[in-house]
Amino acid sequence: MPELPEVEAARRAVEYNCVGKRITKCVVADDSKVIHGVSPSDFQASVLGKLIVAAHRKGKNMWLQLDSPPFPSFQFGMAGAIYIKGAAVTNYKRSAVKDEDEWPSKYSKIFIELDDGLELSFTDKRRFAKVRLLKDPTSVPPISELGPDALFEPMTLEKFTESLHKKKTEIKALLLDQSFISGIGNWVADEVLYQARIHPRQVASSLSNESCSNLSKCIKEVIHLAVEVDADCSRFPLEWLFHFRWGKKPGKISAGKKIDFITAGGRTTAYVPELQKLSGSLDVKETGKPNKRQASKKVRVDDDTEKPTNGEVDDLGSVKSKKGTKAGAKGRKPSKKKKSGGSDEDKDSSDVGTDYDSDQVEKKNPGNVASRKQAGGEKQSNRRVQSNQTSWSAKRKAK
Secondary structure, three states, rough: OOOOHHHHHHHHHHHHHOOEEEEEHHHHHHHHOOOOOOOOHHHHHHEEEEOEEEEEEEOOEEEEEEEEOOOOEOOOOOEEEEEEEOOOOEEEEEEEEOOOOEEOOEEEEEEEEEEEEOOOEEOOOOOEEEEEOOOOHHOOOOHHHHHOOOOOOOOOOHHHHHHHHOOEEEEEHHHOOOOOOOOOOHHHHHHHHHHHOOOOOOOOOHOOHHHHHHHHHHHHHHHHHHHHOOOOOHHHOOOOOOHHOOOOOOEEEEEOOOEEEEEEEOEEEEOOOOOOOOOOOHHHHHHHOOOOHHHOOOEOOOOOOOOOOOOOOOOOOOOHHHHHHHOOOOOOOOOOEEEOOOOOOOOOOOOOOOOOEEEEEEEOOOOOOOOOOOOOOOEEEEEOOOOOOHHHHHHHOOO
């Protein structure tokens, strides 16, 4: 699902192309699952003629500030995406609508035309997104329940270490908890834990001060670098785990070390056992489902609490421009759309069909969720992929 880097790329694209322009047309899909708490006609009436003043983001949520409330708020879910006709916007790989598709896409939920003719569309192929119209998006859920933003509001090392040492929770699950830190999803969590050499199922309170420091540094480095390149994965460092984690494909990294896949935080998790060792006498079962007792004590709010429906949703709730044109012309920086993480046909079993996602806000029972001995069951990978060392990794080592 779209994580902080992808949503920030969308926010920046809207800020660059749309701020200072007035909404002259708005078409809203008749899809009450995505368009939440407001009718299409009321939504249209509330935004028509309004000036876009700013684009904001917290965690994986974005909203447009207009010259007067209410403001459109976008919770991206599993496949939400912003498209601006003629402008490049990086999208999560399964969000992507192909360039040759009709414009706006049949998956469009909100279509907006601005006073200079620029067109913007929010699409959702899987209908787990939520679009709301709110007077103050920061004062109500889900945004009001989010923890500090991983990019804009990083914790100090002292506070971060103190917070980790209070949590009797596996570290991967904690990073996915949006009430702890907002914006980190499955691939970012895997990446920062790999870079910090921490096992995904290590209990947070058991981490040394040095491990906490390494993790804090890696969160900042990975988030900042991904945002700097507008979440364009082709520009991520070649030695990142990101390039090897999708679809549970067998592979090796870092001088031939094997990548394995386990379940941590309710999500399929890629890690390198030789580098990310689980310390202490911990009993963790490598199963695809969380313990029933744990699951029953969690309250989750957000995108991905339902399993996907069978098959694609076709024209339900879609909108179409009267012009019927294909994407192509207006925007200050026209270029081909970039797709994060490869083609739309790639299947990532780590992000599909699970009830436990990184966009949920968890209220956890403080009990120790990692008190059993570690069992086998991790699948070993076979394909050898040689890692290329970049200047980015050399810089990290020099530090």
